[in-house]
Amino acid sequence: MENKKFEVIIIGGSYAGLSAAMALGRSLRKVLIIDSGSACNRQTPHSHNFITQDGVPPAKISEKAKNQVLQYKSVAFINDLAIKAEKTENGFNVDTQSGEKLVTSKIIFATGIKDLVPPVPGFKECWGISLIHCPYCHGFEFRTKKTGILANGERAFHLASLVSNLTNDLIILTTGKADFKPEQFAKLEAHRIPIIETEIAALEHQEGQVKNIVFTNGDREIFDALYAGFPFKQHSDIPLFLGCELTEQGYIRVNEFQQTTIDGVYACGDNTSRMRSVAAAVASGNLAGAMTNAALTKELF
Structure with missing residues (x-):
């Protein structure tokens, strides 16, 4: 130069x-x-x-x-x-x-x-495509779809409140013991938002589009999108x-x-x-x- x-x-x-x-x-x-x-x-x-x-x-x-x-x-x-x-x-x-x-x-x-995306198979490939961070940036495209929230505590509760306006098919994935206040547990139950505490072993996907979540106990569950904050x-x-x-x-x-x-x-x-x-x-x-x-x-x- x-x-x-x-x-x-x-x-x-x-x-x-x-x-x-x-x-x-x-x-x-x-x-x-x-x-x-x-x-x-x-x-x-x-x-x-x-x-x-x-x-x-x-x-x-x-x-x-x-x-x-x-x-x-x-x-x-x-x-x-x-x-x-x-x-x-x-x-x-x-x-x-x-x-x-x-x-x-x-x-x-x-x-x-x-x-700092965790080294879970499928996370890196799906990040920014169907493993997403923001309902305002991506939520409309996954409205009414089967959606997971990979978070715990206050962050999970906050995301659940936002995403529940976009889909009724919503599950919180805490990858460990759920950490919510009693009133938060009550509100999640009232909105019929279940919680899965089992850790995730892998995301099965096709070109970054989530198809299944594989859990460490061998269970699988179909999902279309997954919110996460790394x-x-x-x-x-x-x-x-x-x-x-x-x-x-x-x-x-x-x-x-x-x-x-x-x-x-x-x-x-x-x-x-x-x-x-x-x-x-x-x-x-x-x-x-x-x-x-x-x-x-x-x-x-």
């Missing part, structure tokens, strides 16, 4: 990163997007609950967004992996896997999170190395302007919020771009 100095480097070039880049490009800021091409929803067949893009494959949304963003000539994009960043007196140095050494005034992390970690360790604080849940801590706890560093998208959708990522990216531009303006004007 010829010119290695930028006003903003955006690490992560999916929906949030591209949205931030558009806001900055429209303000003529010199921006570089670094993206390794490993979007967390790359296995998901269709994106939903995003007006104008409902039902469109996620890759098509990001491809169209990238083409539009790169019409702004002050914005550049490289397929690479950021591996290091360090704070300097005037900004930051950023190193990439390919050996690029870059300089920037501000950084925006749009790096997403990495789901642990996660930050997709990039760089924010931590820079000193960015995380919340108790493991998200990058940001204020109402998407600014992290490190001056000059912003973050947006799934790495900052439980609201995990394309629409939410685009919104937070737009705000991060605008606020980064505002910070640059304040310094330069």
Whole structure:
């Protein structure tokens, strides 16, 4: 790369990163997007609950967004992996896997999170297709279908309340002793939502579409969809190395302007919020771009 100095480097070039880049490009800021091409929803067949893009494959949304963003000539994009960043007196140095050494005034992390999917046969293949995380993103497509909720306690109860509006054929799978308050047990019973405590041995599926759940006791049960919330970690360790604080849940801590706890560093998208959708990522990216531009303006004007 010829010119290695930028006003903003955006690490992560999916929906949030591209949205931030558009806001900055429209303000003529010199921006570089670094993206390794490993979007967390790359296995998901269709994106939903995003007006104008409902039902469109996620890759098509990001491809169209990238083409539009790169019409702004002050914005550049490289397929690479950021591996290091360090704070300097005037900004930051950023190193990439390919050996690029870059300089920037501000950084925006749009790096997403990495789901720690358990090594149960079928889980990885079904994740994002019929093993799903969000009723708003996927629930309508599985309405009236036989649905399982792979969770326990408060999370299972919360999901059951939401999903019960979409289907009457609902079972909670706690993979161990059910952990509900007496009033929650009573409410689940009143809504005729049974609980299975047996652990899951495998998901039988066809190209990611769940067909059967196989339990460790040898039983099988037909299902069409399964909700789950798995642990996660930050997709990039760089924010931590820079000193960015995380919340108790493991998200990058940001204020109402998407600014992290490190001056000059912003973050947006799934790495900052439980609201995990394309629409939410685009919104937070737009705000991060605008606020980064505002910070640059304040310094330069």
